[in-house]
Amino acid sequence: MLPILHLNGYKISGPTVMARTSDEELGLYFKGLGYTPYFVEGDDPEIVHQLFAAALDSCYARIREIQKVSRADKDQPRESWPMIVLRTPKGWTCPKEVDGVPIEGTFRAHQVPLSTVRENPEHLKMLEAWMRKYRPEELFDKEGRLIAELAALAPDGSRRMGANPHVNGGRLLKALDLPDFAQYALSIPGPGEVVAEAPRKLGEYLRDAIKLNPANFRLFCPDETNSNRLNAAFDATDRCTMEPIVSIDDHLAPDGRVMEVLSEHLCEGWLEGYLLTGRHGMWSSYEAFAQVVDSMVTQHAKWMEQCLEYPWRRPIASLNVLLTSHAWRNDHNGFSHQAPGFVDNALQRRSDVVRVYYPPDSNCLLNVFDHCLRSRNYVNVVTCGKQPELQWLTFDEALAHCSQGASIWKFATNDGGGEPDIVLACAGDVPTIEACATSWLLQKHVPGIKVRVVNVVDLNSLMSPDDHPHGMDNISFNALFTPNVDVIFAFHGYRWIIHSMVHGRSNESRFHVRGFNDEGTTTTPFDMVVLNKMSRFHLAIDALKHMPRLRSQASDAIDMFKRKLYEHHAYIREHFEDMPEIRNWSWTKDFSEPPAPPPLAKEQPRAQLFSDA
């Protein structure tokens, strides 16, 4: 790889910054970045072409030399790599002047130097003179065909620009050799009885994926692989570095396959390049900072949307994004770290390239991610927290649930398959806890109530099949949500996503969505759902207010739930942690109050020595 900085002086209407920087300062700048710059400058094409060819030869020779030395001795310190600074005029060889205004070598050459050739005969003449400078009579025969001698210069076969496999990475793609993901199942005694950090088991799975695919799989992450609980990966590989390594470093090596640098731009950009050249990978980020690359993801997705229209563009591996350290559990980092909008941006792209998942626990995360790593041509956005949270589904249940995309959670439902009084829907790990806790509270405090809990793991399943390939037809949709019963929907992100997805479904105004409203601060986990009015108490009050059959019996419960919100407000200000009934809550079949916080799952891998963000 040979970086070339081409400075032609101008952008649309002014000089570029580096074009006006002296060669001396440019030289220092690139040396400081570890390069040896070669300068090529001029405005006579014949001369500059020769100078440029000579510079390319020198650089090539230098690169070969460096490679020889470094490959012979891996401990060799990093050498200074060559690069070229090429200075030529903007609009090189276009008319020097038009209507008395200089064009070649100025910002005016940025677009169409002669814009009125149809109406202005003088401009047309200038255009002809310009084009004739290329001596077309020497390039084309009488029929206007390129002469054979020149045509023969163009590369053929896989050296053609569009056929080169290096620019059509799908042609080089080898499917990953993935371990059987059932091996990484977390066993749980029952739904909502133990807690675990969901990404830990995924980390073990990724560790083995790295071992099985030592040459075409990488993790990209802004220094959070450990913090995001994927640290098992370091049993198989290291963090990649080209800088000197010292004794206290932890898993740092030149051939490490975990790319960690504190720049979302670099991480996501590296992954894009890695995928486009036929490899596989994933990028894991704090949820709020994924937004830093909204525009990059937009352009990558648009590229894939266009590629789908050309059969010769072979499928590439999907851009897999794991968003963790999310809005609802960023307690000590606070408001700047609370922003789940990356998904909104992804959903703006066409439905044939975007997939959005909210696995509610460890086994669902494993299922979803195995699917993502096997997929092609998608942007897969998976949001799942890293903090210890209640675990809900066994491996087999998770498999069934994730295959369906959304399903009724029987353990939290008591409608006996008939029509419930209310449907509690949820998408996201924290909303799932609140929705299940709401079902538990309602069943405990409102005798005779019939509640149904629907969990959505594949968000796109909510859409109409006309709008997304994963979309549910109306019959399936009504089988989950009924045609008419009110639905209280707790959602991880912004409410409009759900409002829009259910638009056109039977009786859409019965969907009452609660989600993130940009209310946050450095506070307790439960206070986050209270601030955004998505807590179990808010959901329960909402449910009772939309339940004609039981409305008269509901007043006491509503009063109690409101009181709980006041108690919470006072308690956290005194104790700096959530009320025991919140901290200790776990699912109990008989709705008895759990006396102590739910235990860790047995197979929960060992936690880190040091607490981290």
Next chain:
Amino acid sequence: MLPILHLNGYKISGPTVMARTSDEELGLYFKGLGYTPYFVEGDDPEIVHQLFAAALDSCYARIREIQKVSRADKDQPRESWPMIVLRTPKGWTCPKEVDGVPIEGTFRAHQVPLSTVRENPEHLKMLEAWMRKYRPEELFDKEGRLIAELAALAPDGSRRMGANPHVNGGRLLKALDLPDFAQYALSIPGPGEVVAEAPRKLGEYLRDAIKLNPANFRLFCPDETNSNRLNAAFDATDRCTMEPIVSIDDHLAPDGRVMEVLSEHLCEGWLEGYLLTGRHGMWSSYEAFAQVVDSMVTQHAKWMEQCLEYPWRRPIASLNVLLTSHAWRNDHNGFSHQAPGFVDNALQRRSDVVRVYYPPDSNCLLNVFDHCLRSRNYVNVVTCGKQPELQWLTFDEALAHCSQGASIWKFATNDGGGEPDIVLACAGDVPTIEACATSWLLQKHVPGIKVRVVNVVDLNSLMSPDDHPHGMDNISFNALFTPNVDVIFAFHGYRWIIHSMVHGRSNESRFHVRGFNDEGTTTTPFDMVVLNKMSRFHLAIDALKHMPRLRSQASDAIDMFKRKLYEHHAYIREHFEDMPEIRNWSWTKDFSEPPAPPPLAKEQPRAQLFSDA
């Protein structure tokens, strides 16, 4: 301003890039960027503090010297500015080792070095020893109060950190002296009869705003001030540069107040800093690339949301964003330039800081922008194209329309104040053209039809007053949209915004929204609305399908509109431009076919010499 790079070696779990870069390379890098670096390095606090103080003194003296020379002679070339590279250990003075693992000077000091002091008596002892190193007995008296001698060292009054006006810019804010915006009215003969480039008149207004406020108002733009038709600004000022200026440069000067650099990050970041320090400005960007700074706008808005909670934080000027070169008229730039999602991200913030406007023409743009420049503490996002488009409202009509936020456009409405067969709603300049053309087509081809056109300029007015201060109450909402008539809504951006905003309104399922679906390419302007199914023909067919009273008479018109879509498809492939009936269309009171393209408005300022993006 003195830049200081503090290198303490590590991030959460690995070394930082620059920490491992040699002093030699760092020195070259900063010299290349135009700085003279001063290095301060060490791990003995007493020594490093002295070295650092000496470096600060040297830098201060050097800055004073540079200022003296440059202020005496404005043509002096840029001097090399001082900066400091400070290298100290991470977690400096924390325990050297905990449980046999090194902490000070390693990544492990990133967070809590002693995390189990409550449970582990040995850790508690280490914490105590660590804290005692600071010799608290010398710092505090017996009651635990800071001793008077030290307390006296802290600055008082406006030198206190939180009271310093430089960090509370609202205290320094002076309201802009703005010209009477009625002076910049575009006169038009009647609605939809002439075309103009909407931002040109705004450019004249900004020119005079710059003249009236020479010290506290700037435009920020990635090299598009001209391209965005705001070039009148250059009659009042220049583009700012610190690099050498040559003869062919256009409006380039060290004291220019237009900040142009091809980096959305820099432009938006500069504007943030300018506002936070008590000044005023606006940032204009191509719509698609505004997304580059989604995350920066998120953080600025969150900052303002928090500031609203503290009365001592004085209001600052709003962050005014003009999005032009938008998705619907980016014909020759194509798909990468077609992405209206910046607004979606802005709308994720709280409603007390976000305002979103879609002025449909020149006079509305002027009205909206004058309002934005006078506002405080908002992010104002204004989307309006720069291409020649039909002009609708006189200055007085625009004033009334913009004050209301949304209103019925009488000239395109024929329901006589009664119940229409259909409501055609629109937000955005191109959707407005399509909605008006739809009304024209329906009135021309479906005798007896009653149509109402509602234009929305202040998007937030669609929201419930509970959700946004600009939100309409239900009575006003129904006065515009009726309680039950179907609404065909043509929207500039993504459909979910409207779906969500009308959620909870009377009969919300009657809102049929058409917007941008990420369908685009390098094509004709009208093909863009066809590809995204928002063309006048799509809207008209949609309208006729939702009109029970006239359904039986509508079949012929539906067939004709469908045929027009086929004709369009064939025509643009043969002629590379839109059909004459599209290019020539303008509003005619008698629904006669306009024979030629609508003329330019008389006062349309002179166009640029060179066509540009």
